[in-house]
């Protein structure tokens with residue numbers, strides 16, 4: 365579903381990524397791990413289109429998206445969360461999730477708003493239903509009317525997650541999703557990710573979470589893939605143990 369082929373990125377003399385190649389099959393959860401500076405965030409930036417690689421290709425569903433802007437990749441169903449949470453602070457929790465559904469518009473423009481066309485009303489009901497469903501899944505129902513800016517960081521991260529999954533992305537990128545979460549929120553996050561019908565690529569330092577959540581792992585060190593495999597294979601891999609797990 366996601367194919368990273370021979371991707372290299374350099375910042376001046378620093379090789380952030382060197383000939384990175386791996387695939388994530390449809391519906392799988394793939395974790396990217398590695399020490400600080402290994403190139404994980406740079407890889408995310410390449411996949412979502414924020415950074416053009418020096419060489420190499422990114423394929424989604426068999427199509428080469430390397431030249432597409434982040435906006436066009438979003439339209440193709442790619443969503444991302446960031447290491448530093450980005451929510452709409454002046455919107456409520458429900459408003460944040462609704463914003464992720466509203467962007468496709470309702471058709472009919474202002475006249476449809478004024479007249480309240482049945483088709484428009486049905487769409488609005490469907491959206492309200494989806495917002496309620498996603499808030500429930502993420503454990504945010506009781507906070508639906510709270511302003512996002514007023515929430516502690518863990519809850520804000522769950523709001524960002526809720527927004528990212530609201531319109532059922534094809535590919536979801538999660539950058540350090542457990543950071544700032546307490547134990548219960550981390551358990552909730554794992555349940556949400558496991559319940560998704562979506563291909564997921566995640567960067568994470570919490571090894572317990574990574575090993576328990578991911579179907580497969582890719583290990584980066586100094587911009588190179590040094591191993592890939594199931595969590596059990598990675599745990600036993602002597603190169604990974606030496607470079608990273610200790």
Ligand SMILES: Nc1ncnc2c1ncn2[C@@H]1O[C@H](COP(=O)(O)OP(=O)(O)OP(=O)(O)O)[C@@H](O)[C@H]1O
Nearest residue numbers: 375378379380398399400401402403404405406407
């Ligand atoms: N904008 C930039 N300009 C120059 N060098 C950069 C830039 N962004 C990243 N780098 C360098 O590229 C390499 C990979 O960085 P990157 O942030 O992708 O690693 P990371 O694995 O995400 O690290 P961390 O776990 O600390 O977030 C590092 O050597 C970093 O210093």
